Amino acid sequence: MRSCPPGIVYFEAAWRACALSRTRVAAPAVPGRRRLRIHLAGIDAVRGRSMKIAIISDIHGNIEALEAVAGELDRLGVREIVCLGDIVGYGASPRECLDFVTERATATVAGNHDAAAVCEGASDFFNQAAREACNWTVRVLRASDRAFLASLPLRVKLEALKVELVHAECVMPRMFDYIQDCVDGYRALQMVEPGNVCFVGHTHVPVCFQEEGPFYADCGRHRFDPKSRAVVNVGSVGQPRDGDRRASFGVFDSEERVLEVRRVAYDYESAARKIREEGLPQVLGDRLRFGR
Secondary structure (H helix, E strand, O other): OEEOOOOOOOOOOOOOEEEEOOOOEEOOOOOOOOOOEEOHHHOOOOOOOOOEEEEEOOOOOOHHHHHHHHHHHHHHOOOEEEEOOOOOOOOOOHHHHHHHHHHHEEEEOOOHHHHHOOEEOHHHHOOHHHHHHHHHHHHHOOHHHHHHHHOOOOEEEEHHHOEEEEOOOOOOHHHOOOOOOHHHHHHHHOOOOOOOEEEEOOOOOOEEEEOOOOOEOOOOEEEOOOOOOEEEEOOOOOOOOOOOOOEEEEEEEOOOOEEEEEEEOOOHHHHHHHHHHOOOOHHHHHHHHHOO
16 A cells, blocks of 8 residues: 555545547556446447436445445436446445446546545544544455556546546545535536536535536436536435435436436445444444435
């Protein structure tokens, strides 16, 4: 593991933004894993054709929630998935969640818990429960898991879709700051290219910030102005914090510029039981029951 400068989460291979063209981009090979498929910018090349993309974030080692979301996506016929990071941390099934993301996600960015799993000292700023979960996660990850996490960029731009992906916020992605209010949201909007939608995670709460206002506290279904900017959080798959314990995710129609934030119930008791059985802090299982 790499040592981090104080106060900064250093993430290997993540200092650069990943600007994608319409052509398929070869990503670093990870031993024992399929090659990453970062090619989403080219899959809607047929002009006038609707393209639906699933946006998932903050899975946090909760395979029960992730499988429920996957089942709903299959039912909806949505095949392309992008992941906004924090695949691991908190939950008791990090390897299973990493297997899903490496197999199914078209593009993935790094979250702070992903960074902490491969960066020595990065969890020093976590609360005690998060730090204990991080230490446990580090012990159970495989070498291929660590290689995958260390290969992730902090930011991805899907130029053809006019979509940007980042885990925390757009101003200084490597600092993993929170977009918590309208001031933060407005500041983040200024870093998004005109006409683009930037999808973020990190707070585990669905919210939409638009250039023209107003700000929507629970996105639901929304159509974006193709000429203006937007910053959107689709909530958390594996640890929602808005009082709704159901897994949260988004489905974005790139042609119509329409996003729908959806919820799906899952077996949270099973996820909480696994947390308890692995000796992780009980609070991490308890909060799944309340969505807080």
